[in-house]
Amino acid sequence: MSDSTNNGPVLAADGTPLKRSLRRSLRLQKFRALLLIAPLLAFILITFIAPIADMLFRSVENKIVEETLPQTIALIDAGGPIETIVPNQKVFSALYVDMFVAAENKEHTRLGTRLNYEQSGISSLFRKSGRRVARLDVEVYKKQFEEVDPQWADVATWQSLAESANSAELLPRAMWAYNAWRDYVRADGDNPDKEAPEDFIYVALYDDLIALDDVTSANDLIRKSADAAPDFETVNFKEAFVKFDKDWASENVWKTLRTYSTPYTEGYFLNAIDFQKDFDGYSLRPDNQRIYGVLFMRTLFMSLVITACAVLLGYPIAWLMANRPMREANLLMIMVLLPFWTSLLVRTSAWKVMLQQQGVINDTLVWLNLVDEAGRLVLINNQFGTIVAMTHILLPFMVLPLYSVMRTIPESYTRAAKSLGATNWTAFWRVYFPQSVPGIGAGSILVFILSIGYYITPEIVGGTTGTFISNRIAYHISSSLNWGLAAALGTILLAVVLLLYWVYDRIVGIDNVKLGG
Amino acid sequence: MNAQKIENPIVVSNQLVAGGGAFFAAVFGLLYGMTQNIPLIGVIGGMALGAVAAFAIVKIAKSRRISQFGMVALGLIVGYLQARISGAIIGAIFGWVFTWFVFWLATGKYRRRLPSYATPGQVLWHHTFVVICWAIFIFLITPIIVVMPLSFNAENFFTFTPAMLNFDPAGYSLKHYEDFFTNSDWQGAIKNSFAIAPVATLLSVSLGTLAAIGLSQPFVPFRRAIMAILISPMIMPLIISAAGMYFFYSRVGLQGTYLGVVLAHAALGIPFVIITVTATLVGFDHSLTRASASLGANPVKTFFRVQMPLILPGVIAGGLFAFITSFDEVVVVLFVGSAGQKTLPWQMFTGLREQISPTILAVATILVVLSILMLTTLEMLRRRSERLRGISPG
Numbered sequence: 001m002s003d004s005t006n007n008g009p010v011l012a013a014d015g016t017p018l019k020r021s022l023r024r025s026l027r028l029q030k031f032r033a034l035l036l037i038a039p040l041l042a043f044i045l046i047t048f049i050a051p052i053a054d055m056l057f058r059s060v061e062n063k064i065v066e067e068t069l070p071q072t073i074a075l076i077d078a079g080g081p082i083e084t085i086v087p088n089q090k091v092f093s094a095l096y097v098d099m100f101v102a103a104e105n106k107e108h109t110r111l112g113t114r115l116n117y118e119q120s121g122i123s124s125l126f127r128k129s130g131r132r133v134a135r136l137d138v139e140v141y142k143k144q145f146e147e148v149d150p151q152w153a154d155v156a157t158w159q160s161l162a163e164s165a166n167s168a169e170l171l172p173r174a175m176w177a178y179n180a181w182r183d184y185v186r187a188d189g190d191n192p193d194k195e196a197p198e199d200f201i202y203v204a205l206y207d208d209l210i211a212l213d214d215v216t217s218a219n220d221l222i223r224k225s226a227d228a229a230p231d232f233e234t235v236n237f238k239e240a241f242v243k244f245d246k247d248w249a250s251e252n253v254w255k256t257l258r259t260y261s262t263p264y265t266e267g268y269f270l271n272a273i274d275f276q277k278d279f280d281g282y283s284l285r286p287d288n289q290r291i292y293g294v295l296f297m298r299t300l301f302m303s304l305v306i307t308a309c310a311v312l313l314g315y316p317i318a319w320l321m322a323n324r325p326m327r328e329a330n331l332l333m334i335m336v337l338l339p340f341w342t343s344l345l346v347r348t349s350a351w352k353v354m355l356q357q358q359g360v361i362n363d364t365l366v367w368l369n370l371v372d373e374a375g376r377l378v379l380i381n382n383q384f385g386t387i388v389a390m391t392h393i394l395l396p397f398m399v400l401p402l403y404s405v406m407r408t409i410p411e412s413y414t415r416a417a418k419s420l421g422a423t424n425w426t427a428f429w430r431v432y433f434p435q436s437v438p439g440i441g442a443g444s445i446l447v448f449i450l451s452i453g454y455y456i457t458p459e460i461v462g463g464t465t466g467t468f469i470s471n472r473i474a475y476h477i478s479s480s481l482n483w484g485l486a487a488a489l490g491t492i493l494l495a496v497v498l499l500l501y502w503v504y505d506r507i508v509g510i511d512n513v514k515l516g517g
Numbered sequence: 518m519n520a521q522k523i524e525n526p527i528v529v530s531n532q533l534v535a536g537g538g539a540f541f542a543a544v545f546g547l548l549y550g551m552t553q554n555i556p557l558i559g560v561i562g563g564m565a566l567g568a569v570a571a572f573a574i575v576k577i578a579k580s581r582r583i584s585q586f587g588m589v590a591l592g593l594i595v596g597y598l599q600a601r602i603s604g605a606i607i608g609a610i611f612g613w614v615f616t617w618f619v620f621w622l623a624t625g626k627y628r629r630r631l632p633s634y635a636t637p638g639q640v641l642w643h644h645t646f647v648v649i650c651w652a653i654f655i656f657l658i659t660p661i662i663v664v665m666p667l668s669f670n671a672e673n674f675f676t677f678t679p680a681m682l683n684f685d686p687a688g689y690s691l692k693h694y695e696d697f698f699t700n701s702d703w704q705g706a707i708k709n710s711f712a713i714a715p716v717a718t719l720l721s722v723s724l725g726t727l728a729a730i731g732l733s734q735p736f737v738p739f740r741r742a743i744m745a746i747l748i749s750p751m752i753m754p755l756i757i758s759a760a761g762m763y764f765f766y767s768r769v770g771l772q773g774t775y776l777g778v779v780l781a782h783a784a785l786g787i788p789f790v791i792i793t794v795t796a797t798l799v800g801f802d803h804s805l806t807r808a809s810a811s812l813g814a815n816p817v818k819t820f821f822r823v824q825m826p827l828i829l830p831g832v833i834a835g836g837l838f839a840f841i842t843s844f845d846e847v848v849v850v851l852f853v854g855s856a857g858q859k860t861l862p863w864q865m866f867t868g869l870r871e872q873i874s875p876t877i878l879a880v881a882t883i884l885v886v887l888s889i890l891m892l893t894t895l896e897m898l899r900r901r902s903e904r905l906r907g908i909s910p911g
Contacts, residue, residue: 029736036731037743040724040787047784048750051761058764313653320650334892335654341888342661343845345865346881350660352869353667353878358676360663368551395657424639453754455848460869470756477760477852490760494753501752505745 059487268488314398322406340396381463405439538571588612668878706864717782725790751788773855786839797831830902
């Protein structure tokens with residue numbers, strides 16, 4: 001140390017400048033800390049954050065329409081807004097090809113189910129049409145192409161076309177149909193090279209050739225066929241589809257199809273806030289279909305009531321515990337922690353036992369002759385049941401933060417206030433209460449966050465009027481299978497929770513969460 | 518006892534003693550009167566008898582022990598004549614509490630917590646407040662207590678039968694417990710629970726402890742953001758976690774598999790491990806690891822020989838939290854699992870929703886006993902941890 005000069009940089013033991021050496025050691029420390037955290041962070045990102053992200057994605061994803069009816073959607077979109085709503089013959093011809101493939105892959109019912117969320121009746125329309133499309137006789141196309149050139153009947157011709165470079169450009173739909181055919185033949189366990197191409201491929205071929213205006217780059221076979229095609233005898237697909245089901249001539253079906261043809265849609269979110277996406281824009285749903293607004297309001301309202309009840313019940317007992325000697329407070333604490341530690345299902349079943357019509361509370365009331373046998377109170381399967389059971393279940397989450405805040409408030413403050421002439425009430429309200437507000441804030445946000453996402457308890461004691469938005473989400477996931485809507489509802493709920501989470505972090509700090517003891 | 522009695526002489530007036538006794542007995546009389554449809558007579562009778570009894574035991578018997586014995590015996594006999602065994606029990610309890618109350622009043626103990634200048638109004642308010650608090654405690658604890666006797670019901674009801682209320686042995690049976698231990702549904706469920714929870718706990722404890730040690734280093738970049746991500750599974754509503762996991766796990770083929778449920782439960786348990794272990798590490802003296810290093814121990818040895826024993830209570834507590842989270846979890850397993858992963862809470866949930874069977878109450882009782890054990894363990898761990906850190910337990 002003594003031989004370091006005064007004007008040079010301070011050096012560490014190994015001769016490097018001290019500043020750099022310190023920085024390096026700091027970097028090393030940071031790196032080591034991150035290395036310890038990394039496995040868990042990766043784990044949480046994969047098992048927890050990725051699922052949440054997936055849910056967000058699903059709430060807007062709508063690829064199924066475009067994937068199931070690619071040719072039809074491409075034609076409609078090309079027509080743009082000037083296209084008439086019920087499209088022309090060409091589009092129906094493409095629809096035939098799409099539907100044939102979809103029916104072979106059994107995808108048409110899935111699409112029907114998807115569109116049925118937007119307009120009821122489409123599901124059966126698709127199911128019916130899928131069945132009938134397979135039976136529609138379109139052999140006439142194949143025959144005429146064979147008459148032009150017998151090569152068309154040979155699968156090898158098709159294979160060589162599929163392998164040539166420009167055929168996808170010249171005959172896009174025929175090539176798509178051919179490839180789709182190969183795929184599902186292979187999926188059935190057969191070898192497509194040994195099968196004869198199916199009739200519907202020739203429909204696509206005909207459509208392509210009719211639309212083809214520049215044949216200079218095509219080979220002889222295509223040129224020859226393109227010349228002959230306009231004189232072909234054709235099937236009137238529009239008529240055929242309308243015969244399957246007259247809904248195909250209805251503007252509403254096509255409006256729905258066109259509204260939901262985009263790969264991403266805001267439709268689920270609109271649904272989740274009681275709006276609907278029409279062909280012409282957004283509009284509020286008719287009165288009898290508005291359920292989510294009511295449900296969201298009810299969830300928020302009941303969560304507020306539960307939070308208020310928890311404050312009202314939690315405050316006195318937290319105060320009592322905070323103002324008793326430690327030993328006594330610990331004994332009282334057990335009464336709070338025992339329910340906290342008891343299984344949620346146990347507490348919920350206990351409330352079912354207590355509240356039902358033949359339950360403990362009603363029995364006691366009858367025994368005391370407060371109500372008669374016929375007038376037993378309905379305490380369960382309504383909002384009352386949910387509020388009582390959930391207040392009980394969430395009360396410890398209010399008491400624990402309140403208690404930890406109240407424990408730190410010195411008793412001398414209220415004594416000082418009283419010695420200065422304050423009444424008991426003034427001393428409490430003006431001196432004690434303001435100091436306990438952080439505890440109320442922390443507990444309230446915690447209880448509120450927990451209660452708006454509650455599922456199990458409302459499901460069991462809530463009946464139909466005491467259920468929350470989460471019950472609806474669960475219903476859409478497991479019963480109605482409308483996952484997109486479930487994801488949209490979940491996303492809205494998530495946004496509310498994140499907002500509250502942020503507030504909580506601001507007020508309390510996330511790492512200050514206390515867990516009993 | 519005698520010495521105590523001398524220290525607590527009767528200090529209040531005769532009117533107050535009699536009034537207190539009258540009040541207490543009137544409340545009881547009101548309840549009794551209501552069951553017999555004669556509430557008014559109950560109140561008046563209770564008041565009269567209560568005043569006389571209170572006066573008698575304070576002024577004549579004087580000894581609290583003798584009067585308590587006498588009153589309990591009296592309550593037993595009168596109760597038994599009224600309503601057999603259940604009446605006798607209520608009577609005895611009433612006799613005991615009544616005597617305690619009268620002497621508590623008469624010896625002036627009721628002012629123990631209050632300053633000597635408190636006005637009667639303040640005294641009354643204080644005790645009303647305490648009664649309200651006790652009512653809330655009773656609200657907290659009753660549902661859990663009620664479940665226990667009902668689980669011994671001989672009938673397939675969720676309610677007390679007359680035979681149970683009369684303590685008729687025929688009204689009680691262990692058949693719901695028997696059902697629990699023999700029914701293959703319940704046994705399968707408990708096996709699944711014990712197959713899932715420990716593995717999920719192990720996963721979250723090992724990863725969580727490592728990360729908590731990392732997080733408690735003095736310099737951690739993005740500490741706040743990382744903490745927020747790691748804690749998020751605890752704050753996120755379960756239905757959202759469940760929905761997201763259901764969508765994502767079915768995409769990657771984990772939905773309906775054992776591994777999927779374990780991973781999901783481990784993720785849910787991690788915040789608890791992080792919180793408890795970081796809390797323990799706050800009090801950890803880092804010079805100990807430096808001392809260990811200076812004595813030649815490598816970091817791994819330092820961890821296992823110095824750091825681990827000191828933070829072990831926190832780790833075990835975190836593990837308990839994680840275990841309980843997984844063991845008690847139903848929403849996520851409902852969606853992520855399939856019939857092959859049906860856990861105990863899931864079975865209870867279906868039991869509550871579909872076939873209402875009192876076997877649930879037997880399971881509930883077992884779980885309550887388990888949670889009492891768990892609570893005791895945690896309390897002991899907390900005390901040990903405080904002792905280790907040199908803080909005397911409260």
